[in-house]
Amino acid sequence: MKFDIERCGYCGACISVCPTGSLELTENRIIIENKTCDDCGRCSIICPLGAFFVEVEKNLSKL
Amino acid sequence: MKYDVIVVGGRIGGSVSSLFASKNDVDVLMIEKNPEIGVPLQCAEATSELTFKTLGIQPSKRYICSKIYGVEVHSPDGTHFKMQPSGDEMGYILDRKVFDKSLAVESAKAGTDIMIWTTVKDLIIKNGKVKGVVAKHLDETMEIKADMVIAADGVGSNISRMAGINTLYGVKDVGSCVQYKMVGIDADPNYMQLYFGREVAPGGYAWIFPNEDGVTNVGIGIRDSNETAYHYLNKFISNFNGMPFEMNVGGVPLSGPVEKTYTDGLIVVGDAAGHVDPLTGGGIHLATSCAKIAGEVAAEAIKNEDTSAEFLKRYEEEWKNKIGSIIKNSLKYRKVLDKLNDKELNALARFLKGRDLDSITSTSLLGLVKESPSLVRHLKNVL
Ligand SMILES: Cc1cc2nc3c(=O)[nH]c(=O)nc-3n(C[C@H](O)[C@H](O)[C@H](O)COP(=O)(O)OP(=O)(O)OC[C@H]3O[C@@H](n4cnc5c(N)ncnc54)[C@H](O)[C@@H]3O)c2cc1C
Ligand code: SF4
Ligand code: SF4
Numbered sequence: 001m002k003f004d005i006e007r008c009g010y011c012g013a014c015i016s017v018c019p020t021g022s023l024e025l026t027e028n029r030i031i032i033e034n035k036t037c038d039d040c041g042r043c044s045i046i047c048p049l050g051a052f053f054v055e056v057e058k059n060l061s062k063l
Numbered sequence: 064m065k066y067d068v069i070v071v072g073g074r075i076g077g078s079v080s081s082l083f084a085s086k087n088d089v090d091v092l093m094i095e096k097n098p099e100i101g102v103p104l105q106c107a108e109a110t111s112e113l114t115f116k117t118l119g120i121q122p123s124k125r126y127i128c129s130k131i132y133g134v135e136v137h138s139p140d141g142t143h144f145k146m147q148p149s150g151d152e153m154g155y156i157l158d159r160k161v162f163d164k165s166l167a168v169e170s171a172k173a174g175t176d177i178m179i180w181t182t183v184k185d186l187i188i189k190n191g192k193v194k195g196v197v198a199k200h201l202d203e204t205m206e207i208k209a210d211m212v213i214a215a216d217g218v219g220s221n222i223s224r225m226a227g228i229n230t231l232y233g234v235k236d237v238g239s240c241v242q243y244k245m246v247g248i249d250a251d252p253n254y255m256q257l258y259f260g261r262e263v264a265p266g267g268y269a270w271i272f273p274n275e276d277g278v279t280n281v282g283i284g285i286r287d288s289n290e291t292a293y294h295y296l297n298k299f300i301s302n303f304n305g306m307p308f309e310m311n312v313g314g315v316p317l318s319g320p321v322e323k324t325y326t327d328g329l330i331v332v333g334d335a336a337g338h339v340d341p342l343t344g345g346g347i348h349l350a351t352s353c354a355k356i357a358g359e360v361a362a363e364a365i366k367n368e369d370t371s372a373e374f375l376k377r378y379e380e381e382w383k384n385k386i387g388s389i390i391k392n393s394l395k396y397r398k399v400l401d402k403l404n405d406k407e408l409n410a411l412a413r414f415l416k417g418r419d420l421d422s423i424t425s426t427s428l429l430g431l432v433k434e435s436p437s438l439v440r441h442l443k444n445v446l
Binding site: 010042049 | 103130180217218219221224230231232233234237239240241287288291292293294310311312313314316
């Protein structure tokens with residue numbers, strides 16, 4: 001999952017739907033743990049500002 | 064450092080629970096990660112007199128922006144009608160940056176210690192029981208022991224997850240919200256405007272709430288959409304000639320409370336516990352009610368020297384007693400509303416226009432059956 005920090009409003013909504021616990025809001029920054037993130041895309045559905053982008057190549061390679 | 068109770072989060076859930084724990088003579092520490100309580104704003108600030116009745120205080124002019132008599136509902140085809148609440152409770156639009164701070168001040172006056180600009184990073188857990196927190200302020204990391212912790216850290220509560228409580232939501236269960244404070248929008252100063260429709264706000268609604276001095280809060284909450292809430296809000300405001308000067312974002316849990324709101328040495332309250340009305344997305348009053356119970360039960364637990372899950376269970380029993388049926392009913396209505404398409408929403412708006420809810424009779428419903436049989440089928444369970 002790619003993340004555009006410029007678009008983030010630091011609300012934490014994405015954390016509530018991340019099943020792998022890969023997101024953390026610290027000192028007003030969202031941090032993604034890419035090692036555990038499985039690119040499920042749930043955070044990108046919830047984010048009010050569209051700060052997440054699915055990494056298309058990574059996802060295709062999983063199919 | 065050692066306290067009886069540590070409260071994580073310093074907004075409504077945190078300040079109200081710490082206030083009622085401190086009032087009952089226990090040592091309380093409240094920790095808030097932001098440098099200023101109530102900031103950033105993540106709320107459209109509407110509540111009712113019930114919040115103040117629960118708190119046992121008179122609402123103060125310092126944080127009341129406007130008095131609200133009811134809502135005006137707009138359907139997709141522009142049909143609109145006004146509704147007043149069935150009780151005689153006054154509604155209010157608050158200034159939450161001031162309101163939240165005033166609650167924290169009340170709590171401090173009752174004896175609560177407050178740490179601002181400090182983040183709880185971890186829980187201290189011994190033999191399966193929460194025994195305190197690990198908190199970080201700038202470069203300093205500290206262990207603070209306590210007999211119990213109240214998690215009031217908002218939606219998706221990390222703190223409850225650390226204690227083994229499942230706070231994970233489905234994507235359809237969280238409202239994705241964004242709002243502007245705006246000038247230049249002509250709004251009735253005593254009514255909240257709500258706009259429904261798939262094109263306006265899929266799975267939710269858009270709102271215009273009057274603040275003071277010609278300022279309005281214009282926002283939107285949506286669910287499970289390909290486009291962002293930001294996209295829909297900008298589309299919505301293009302219908303009006305207003306100027307935004309502040310923007311806020313947030314997520315609202317809309318599927319009711321998390322499965323369990325207590326464990327050994329910890330209780331969870333407010334948005335963290337899913338104490339939000341699933342129909343309206345309103346959490347101020349429910350968080351206040353549950354946080355009051357949380358503070359009182361925490362104080363009882365300390366006095367009884369028993370902060371086990373067995374003892375803290377009474378917290379869940381008490382809040383379910385108080386607000387469980389509100390959440391259940393709202394969830395039922397929300398599920399019906401989810402099923403309605405724009406045509407059915409328009410038919411419902413035309414039916415409700417000019418009627419008060421108590422005056423609906425079986426004869427008047429027959430007319431609705433003729434106009435939209437599918438709508439009546441959907442409404443069957445709530446009528
Ligand atoms: C856009 C929007 C509009 C809304 N409009 C309304 C409305 O009009 N009326 C209404 O009744 N409700 C509304 N709500 C819901 C309402 O805002 C919430 O229900 C209410 O604020 C819940 O309060 P809380 O104290 O439980 O949680 P929060 O307000 O989320 O507060 C949690 C606090 O915990 C702090 N925190 C989190 N993690 C940590 C940590 N690890 N360490 C220290 N501190 C931490 C946060 O900084 C925050 O201050 C709205 C919500 C949104 C998003
Ligand atoms: S893509 Fe899924 S796993 Fe990865 S951060 Fe987003 S919600 Fe979490
Ligand atoms: S939901 Fe979006 S805006 Fe909110 S914290 Fe996550 S990335 Fe940032």
